[in-house]
Amino acid sequence: MIRCKRRFRRHSPEGGWGYADREVAMTHTVAASRAPASAHPSEIADLAGPVATEVGCALYDVQWRGGTLVVLASAMAGGAIGVEALGRLSRRLSAALDAADVIEGRYVLEVSSPGLERSLHRPEHFAGAVGEQVVIRTSESxxxxxxxxxxxxxxxxxxxxxxxxxxxxxxxxQAGPDEIGQILTVPFDDIAKARTTFEWGPRPRRKPGSRSTPHSKSDPRSKPGRQGR
Incomplete structure (x- = not known):
């Protein structure tokens, strides 16, 4: 077992981006090219859930991305999760996976937070995103x-x-103006992809029924009241 530290970008609550260490446990420096067939994400989630609870985290999702096992976790009460908590979860989960021996072959274990913009896969993901902005793509014609x-x-x-x-x-x-501002119910069976979106700064207010227009950025060199010569 090889354990290493990687650096990753992390947004701070005060604003701006910084760098912090994230521990990643791996069985080899070269990852497998595809997910081991013996370990289904739901099986790993059954193992990872209690481990996350023990270290004070809440398991959000488990995904295979090629040969990388991605475990996403959040703080118990919601919100941002600390790097220290992610490090504890990475170490404990790595040991638990080794002990259970549910994964055959080489793989990379990556433990991180879902992020400000996160994918929504299960009903509990959508329930946890009530009040947030989302982009949904439907599957039916x-x-x-x-x-x-x-x-x-x-x-x-x-x-x-x-x-x-x-x-x-x-x-x-584009949809007609009468659809903007309306409440639309989308069955989970009709959702192909969904994710939350994050907008920096206050969102512009729009009247119900008005069309959405792209945001325009003003020239930073121009000032109010200044006339071009």
Missing amino acids: PRRRIVGEILESDPSGVSVRVEEISSGEQGHA
Whole structure:
């Protein structure tokens, strides 16, 4: 077993980006090219969940990304999770996986937080994102791209206040003004992909029924009241 430290970018609550150490446990410096077939994410989640609870974390998701086993965890009460807690989880989980011997072959264990913009896969993910902005892509024809705020989530689907919506394979056909601001219920069976989005600074206020327009950035060299010569 080889244990190493990698550096990664981490956003601080005070603003800006900084660097911190994240411990990553791995069985070899060269990762396997694909996920070992013997270990299903749900099986690993059953093992990782109690370990996360023991170190004061909440397991968010377990994913295979090629030969990398990605374990995402958050703080118990929600919000940002500290680097120290992620390090404890990485060490404890690495030992637990070795003891259980549920994964055959080489793999990389990566333990991190879901991030400000995170993927939503399960009903509990959507329930935890109530009040947040999301982008949802539907699977049924015509496929739609929906941007809005999650208002409610239940075992069958999610309710979203629509801010932007488009349809078609490439998402070029825009919805009518009457759909903007409306509450749309999307069944989980119709969701192909979903993730939260994070906007820096205050969001512009729009009247119900108005279209969403792209944000424009002013020239930083210009000042109010200054006339060009």
